[in-house]
Amino acid sequence: MSRAREDPGEDADAADVDAAEAFGVVANETRLDILEALWRADERPVSFSELHDDVDMRDSAQFNYHLQQLTDQFVTKTDDGYDLRHAGAQVVRAVRAGTFTRQPDVDPSAVEGACTRCGGALEARYADEQFRVECVDCGKSHGEYEFPPGGLVDRTDEEIATAFDERVRHLHCLAADGVCPSCAGRMRTEIVRGGDCCLDVSLRSVHVCERCRNELCSPVGLVLLDESIVSAFYEDHGIDLSSRPYWTLPWCVDDEYTTVESSDPWRVSVDIALADDRLTVTLDGDLDVVETDCRSCDG
Numbered sequence: 001m002s003r004a005r006e007d008p009g010e011d012a013d014a015a016d017v018d019a020a021e022a023f024g025v026v027a028n029e030t031r032l033d034i035l036e037a038l039w040r041a042d043e044r045p046v047s048f049s050e051l052h053d054d055v056d057m058r059d060s061a062q063f064n065y066h067l068q069q070l071t072d073q074f075v076t077k078t079d080d081g082y083d084l085r086h087a088g089a090q091v092v093r094a095v096r097a098g099t100f101t102r103q104p105d106v107d108p109s110a111v112e113g114a115c116t117r118c119g120g121a122l123e124a125r126y127a128d129e130q131f132r133v134e135c136v137d138c139g140k141s142h143g144e145y146e147f148p149p150g151g152l153v154d155r156t157d158e159e160i161a162t163a164f165d166e167r168v169r170h171l172h173c174l175a176a177d178g179v180c181p182s183c184a185g186r187m188r189t190e191i192v193r194g195g196d197c198c199l200d201v202s203l204r205s206v207h208v209c210e211r212c213r214n215e216l217c218s219p220v221g222l223v224l225l226d227e228s229i230v231s232a233f234y235e236d237h238g239i240d241l242s243s244r245p246y247w248t249l250p251w252c253v254d255d256e257y258t259t260v261e262s263s264d265p266w267r268v269s270v271d272i273a274l275a276d277d278r279l280t281v282t283l284d285g286d287l288d289v290v291e292t293d294c295r296s297c298d299g
Helices: 008-013 019-026 029-040 048-054 060-070 086-097 157-176 220-226 228-235
Strands: 075-078 081-084 109-114 121-127 130-135 141-146 187-193 203-209 215-219 258-263 266-274 277-284 289-296
Touching: 019 029, 019 060, 029 048, 029 060, 029 075, 029 081, 029 086, 048 060, 048 081, 081 086, 109 157, 121 157, 141 157, 157 187, 157 203, 157 215, 157 220, 187 258, 203 220, 215 220, 220 266, 220 277, 228 266, 228 277, 228 289
Parallel strands: none
Antiparallel strands: 075 081, 109 121, 121 130, 130 141, 187 203, 203 215, 258 266, 266 277, 277 289
């Protein structure tokens, strides 16, 4: 039976390889080419000769030197050749995501839906790896979240917006479940009222990773996108909730649909109205559903 470590902090911070040394190993064009070649291989392990042929370096001894520097931490050697370790694959993914290599200049583009505050048109803006949806008339934010530059490649504006919507749902689903989407560390969730916020809300949920300090915040209602009771409520009205961008759902971007019933302990209810029906979902301080109520708006 497995059990949690009594004091994970010290063990978790201990590393077999110094961070500076690990980054130094891959800070070389040839070594990055080797990792890329292994990543592209249709079948692995890859023999030394095949791998050498895929990398632009004539000197076999020099190539072998670079390969050996990668072996153990980023590449593993077997009797049949060389394979990519998870750490090596992560390096390739980081390069392809463009996190460290790209600073794209993207023009604003129109997105589906209307401002939940004034009914104005919405547009998406991209800067510093943050994708933001806002109203062109009143400037209300409808969400601003991380989106790697690689997500912009080979996609139309509409496809980028769809990918962003899917990513936001995924990130907040993990965060609300207590798993950091960046490092898989433990995510701590709290409800915060007041203070400055780029989301134009006075009540929000904040998720902070205890290990890497990754932070996500959102209106409280956004967490309900993953709740089956909410999906079923929409299905009962002939609507597929997953097909609606989150920024078109007022209860996901505003806090006027959220009522604080108590703050010690936290109990917060979110009202979702469709046609003549209203679903009220009550959450606790961990954003777990503790109560639901569905009734007619006229009742």
